[in-house]
Amino acid sequence: MTLGEPETRPSEARLRLLTTATRIFYAEGIHSVGVDRLIAEAKVTRATFYRHFPGKEDLVLTYLREVHQMERAAVETAIADNPSAVDALLAIAGSIAHSIQSPGFRGCAFLNAAAEYPATDQPVHQEIIAHRQWFLDTLTMMMARVHDPTAHAAARHFVMLRDGAMAAGCLFDPALVSETFLRGIEGLLRINAERQSTESGR
Structure with a gap:
């Protein structure tokens, strides 16, 4: 060059x-x-x-952006491959469950980084919040297609289940944690889909 x-x-x-x-x-x-x-x-x-x-912080930010792009690609693929919102959300959950059972799993890269960068004015912390806001916004959009009135609450519920599974996957049997997480997401989606069905039938 x-x-x-x-x-x-x-x-x-x-x-x-x-x-x-x-x-x-x-x-x-x-x-x-x-x-x-x-x-x-x-x-x-x-x-x-x-x-x-x-500086090192620039490398940390680039690392987190790379992880974000990988996770975003997995979510976008799940949505593109599944016209049904319920199926897309189940596919997203399945991808998370798969990662929990992968070799070398050490939890959520963003939650791990948040523990090391707790100050809200730090660029690294702000990068973490931006990633999590993207994930929550994406889930809210998908949940609105299942049952719009409860979309925000259901999306937050999904995120909490995901965070708990990511933490538990480092401490307990990853297969059992993944199974429990998936059953929780299935139950969440079933409840909201039933609400939508009931309201549509009125």
Whole structure:
């Protein structure tokens, strides 16, 4: 690439740094991992690190945005593949249950990061809130197609069930936690679908 020519693909060094950070941050936490270790494991120079990320916080923000994009893609696929709102929500729940049972599961990356960045004025904390607001808004939109009057409450209920399952999946049998979570979502959807059916029949 000549001087002044725009980059058409991400730098390999940047990808290595992000891949390394994603793996270690999720497995071990964020504050416990220093820049020196990230540089060593990604096999880049210190100058390369700071060329791509002015500071560690910039890398943390990029890590969370990458996780957000992965989770968003899974949700959008579930919605696109399932014209029925109930089926789409069940598919979203199924994707969450699958992640709980995946090797190396360590809970929700955003809840984990929130525990390390509790101050509401921190950019990392604000990134976490933005992700969670997107998820809640998406669920509310889908729940409105099941039963509009209870959409907000049902979406919050879904999020709470999800958060509980993500925490419990690190402590108890992941298969049992996933099954319990799915039954809870099925019950939530059944109740709201029955409400819609009853009201439509009046």
